[in-house]
Amino acid sequence: MAFGFDCMDRISQFRFEPASGWESAGAVFLLAAGALFTTCKLLNYFRALLSIFVLPGQKLSKFGPTGSWVLVTGGSDGIGKEFSLQLARAGYNILLVSRTASKLDAVADEIKSKTPSAETKVFAMDFSENNDEDYEKLKQLIQDLDISILVNNVGLSHSIPTPFVLTPLDEMENIIAINCFGTLRVTQLVAPGMMQRKRGLILTMGSFGGMLPTPLLATYSGSKAFLQYWSTALGGELEPYGVTVELVQSHLVTSAMSKIRRTSVLIPNPRNFVRSVLSKIGRGSGLSAYAFTSSPYWSHGLMAWAITQIFGPMSKLVLGYNKGMHESIRVRALRKAEREKGKKAT
Structure with missing residues (x-):
């Protein structure tokens, strides 16, 4: 009992001192900073939802009247073809630029059959060659055209996910020539x-x-990262002239490049993807962290917001997921190649 009374005596002698003014101010500052941070994140989230699901984009007529021209690179298939068809229906004439003349002619014929009022022109060139003569011919072709919209769609990825040290030199050169030089040089002709x-x-x-x-797609990933910074910088340069620049960020779309045929919540077909792009021009769509950039397809926009605002695009978690996904794709692609090799041998 003596021990118990001794403890009570010690407790009764203890005094709680009020926090000093500096400590109180520090606590208030931390609470205010936390509240401000949370509020900003919530506002950013609701802004993304409004951009993705509610608010319309800018009208195409802002960029040029019907009857003016749209230049589409990589316009013979997939996303490029769909841009050509939908913009022709919107009243624009279409100039298709890609590698294979027969495919370009087929798309031009399809445009004429579906939209007889639209004029079409085709120009075949191989962007991987980075040929000065091709660009000079293209320059001559467009010099008298009122080009209101340029769609830089031409692109190339790796044949299969491949470690950088195993990537063939010609594949690296082609990716840079098409994704980077092709986009820059055509834009420099049109802008x-x-x-x-x-x-x-x-x-x-x-x-x-x-x-x-993106591990195993290092050269492709770097080329597209280059386009992000280039587009943002170009947007700042051209905005005072009334020219809108927009980089369209997307996850997978069913196409020859992605080698995916089946659609899902995260993988739209080209028609739905292009429709979302044209209906949301000027909307950040979940990517307020990047100026002059959008991710207009709804599921891609939500993914982009989560990656940039929650996980962080450079985080090891995202990097590890990306690496594992493409390692799995590589294994399946190599197995498929072995099976096809065996079939040919028999």
Whole structure:
């Protein structure tokens, strides 16, 4: 009992001192900073939801009247073909630029059959060659055209996910020539006319592979990251001239490049993807962290918001997921190649 009374005596002698003014101010500051941070994140989230699901994009007529021209690179298949068809229906004439003349002619014929009022022109060139003569011919072709919209869609990825040290030199060169030089050189031909007319739209197809460092697609990932910074810088340069620049970030879309045929919640077909792009021009769509950038397809926009605002595009968690996914794809691709090799041998 003596021990118990001794403890009570010690407790009764203890005095709680009030916090000093500096400590109170520090606590208030931390609470205010935390509240401000949380509020900003919530506002950013609701802004993304509004952009993705509610608010419309800018009207195409802002960038040029019907009857003016759209130049689409990589326009013979997939996303590029769909841009051509939908923009022709919107009243624009279409200039298709890609490698294979027969495919370009087929798309031009399809446009004429579905939209007889639209004019079409085709120009076949291989962007991987980075040929000065090709670009000079293209320059001559467009010099008298009122090009209101440029769709930089031409692109190349790796044949299969491949470690960088095993990537063939010609594959690296082709990816850089097509994704980077092709986009830059065509834009440099078209942009001066837009600046002079004080209107225009430059849409460049990006990729989550450029937003997220992607092991086993290192060269492709780097080329798309280059387009992100280039587009943002270009947007700042051309905005005072009334020209809108937008990099379109996307996850997978069913196409020849992705080698995916089946759609899902995260993988739209080209028609739905392009429709979302054209209906959301000027909307950040979940990517407020990047100026002059959008991710307009609804599930891609939500993914982009989560990656940039919660996980972080450079985090080891995201990097590890990306690496594991592409290692799995590589294993399946190599097994398929072995099976096809065996069939040929028999």
